[in-house]
Amino acid sequence: MPAISDVARLAGVSKATASRALSGRGHVAEQTRLRVVQAASEIGYIASPDAASLVTGRTKNVGVVIPFVNSWFFGEMLEGIERTLLGAGYDLTLYNLPVSGPARARVFDFFLARKRVDAVIVIAVDLTEHEVRGLERREKPIVCVGGSGDATARLSIDDRAVGLLATEHLLHLGHTRIAHLAGIGATRHPSGVPGLRAAGFRDAVDAAEAAGATGVGGGRSPSGAIGSGAIGSGPIEAIVVETEMSMPGGFEAGLQLLGHPAHRPTAVFAATDEIAFGVIRAAERLGLSIPRDLSVIGVDDHEHAALFDLTTIAQTPAEQGRLAVEVALRMLGDAALPDPLPDSGAPLATRLVVRGSTARATA
Amino acid sequence: MPAISDVARLAGVSKATASRALSGRGHVAEQTRLRVVQAASEIGYIASPDAASLVTGRTKNVGVVIPFVNSWFFGEMLEGIERTLLGAGYDLTLYNLPVSGPARARVFDFFLARKRVDAVIVIAVDLTEHEVRGLERREKPIVCVGGSGDATARLSIDDRAVGLLATEHLLHLGHTRIAHLAGIGATRHPSGVPGLRAAGFRDAVDAAEAAGATGVGGGRSPSGAIGSGAIGSGPIEAIVVETEMSMPGGFEAGLQLLGHPAHRPTAVFAATDEIAFGVIRAAERLGLSIPRDLSVIGVDDHEHAALFDLTTIAQTPAEQGRLAVEVALRMLGDAALPDPLPDSGAPLATRLVVRGSTARATA
DNA sequence: GGCGGACCCGGAACCGGTTCCATCGTCAAC
């Protein structure tokens, strides 16, 4: 393997000049620069990133911590991150770790603590105080996408507003018996993604009841009473059920929810499109027609949403991944990036996409 | 940041001894080893992998080249690879690249050519002669999973046998009008995964026709005549249609295929479960009942297969990923791995999983 | 008692780059 000293010798210059010529830092006469470049390509020289990062402290490598890769949302985001990093000349080291467990401590204390990565992008994982401190002590920028917590740069949609909008869409269609299939942990972790979407659901229901009760006098239900019981005894029948955030999860929950004819809701707000797909299949299995017997709305605009004709609230994980990388690179003081980033505080964009799975309530 | 010299000073030994004590190589008195370890943890010392790999040439890092991460099969495999690498103390650098295009050349000539990775695991990508040579020149082991080509370690199921088995399952159920929804490229690249599965389909059809024509005299169709036309004019009506290997792809193709009542097949062999899901939805959309009006069999045993009650041929991508890592580590001469690997030449295991989507032909 | 070898340890070279500092030449400004 040729080293830079070989290049230097062949070009008739010193190591220092060869380094300057190849990296572009410092002054080198154009003519000698060409001679060095020529010599390098002649012997197939490729710089050793290890040697370079040993002295510069930069590795041109960022770590990505992600709880799943095998779900549409996370996979899409990972692809967006990867493309953007590659384009900027960075490597991506993947840490796919369960939300908790021994593997997590190992990744943070051993893998990420070393000097292998310049920055860390953390997806849908709440970092502990200890984990944040450990990285900050080593001056590694952290960018969080989704999830909660503070102390770091954070990119996120407004999940509470999403829940509100989805539910309002159903309410405006005249539905009064509405179920929310929330992700697991919605009640236990009110600040997590499932919790925030459920809170938005409650907001919409409460507001509708308050509006309906105007002049009649306070039929507003105590909003603490969710869980999997009914909330609100007013004109709106609302129920929240937690389920696995997947298609089988939505299917199982859907069967339970829709199987009982008497209490069957006429509309379902699913916390994710995958849950919604499961619900749709459960409804079909039970002989219910969508949207005649049941309206369904999801969140994500999954690539299969059009196939299921699913009304949903779109977000763009690949784009979010791209943004996360740009924020991270900016924190590293890297390349002049194109247009200024949106206010880092502002939530990311979402968009209501109305398809055929929601319609006016008929009952 | 503390360096090893700080540890050495604190422990009252030389850098050399400190290095030996911490890495476990060479002889160090147990007592001084403890003193060094104690000193290291006291000041929070963490070795710099850059410095180490600079001199040893090993990086404890393997590169993974994968065309998609956002599909069940690849995502699952990636998770398997990641878990195994992490367990062995290795980092995983991800290169998610389109099957062709400028990004591909960049990854191979720039990213992988540097000394950042010890080995490369390539998934479902056929390497060019030039790419293989480039890596071999730098003495980096290559492990390929799926795909075709030679010159490297390769892990793969027997896709032709899978196609054969799936089709025989349908034939034994009495179906005589069978369609194969193949992946794109099945005819153009006969040695690719879609091509091999399609070949297995043809094998089964040909064999059935030969058996049916026994004594009657050679009704065997020319097996070259596939594409999207009918193959075989004997007792078996077989057709091959290429489609995107996804649920929407299967849905579209399914609508076209099943929409025409006269030529409608009674059974479909889908090249992947995701295609099968699309076909099932298309059938339902057309009012066909499964398995009464249509039998469907897929390949993969996707995590949603049970939900769709889909008969399929199971393979285990996560397990395959684990195996790929073990082969790679073995080629690196790493840790004594548990039991010897299966013959590297032998194809990986698959298993027929019969569920409710296939049944005897009724027509 | 002498000797070979295993064990333990320190000094120093080395991996392959980057960068500080010094030197030298050139040219514009005073």
Add this chain to the structure above:
DNA sequence: GTTGACGATGGAACCGGTTCCGGGTCCGCC
């Protein structure tokens, strides 16, 4: 005709480990 700024370059230190080599001690064995 100096002075000084600046461009171009080389020498050498340095990043943080690993490993070679050599010296010293202790033990077993002839």
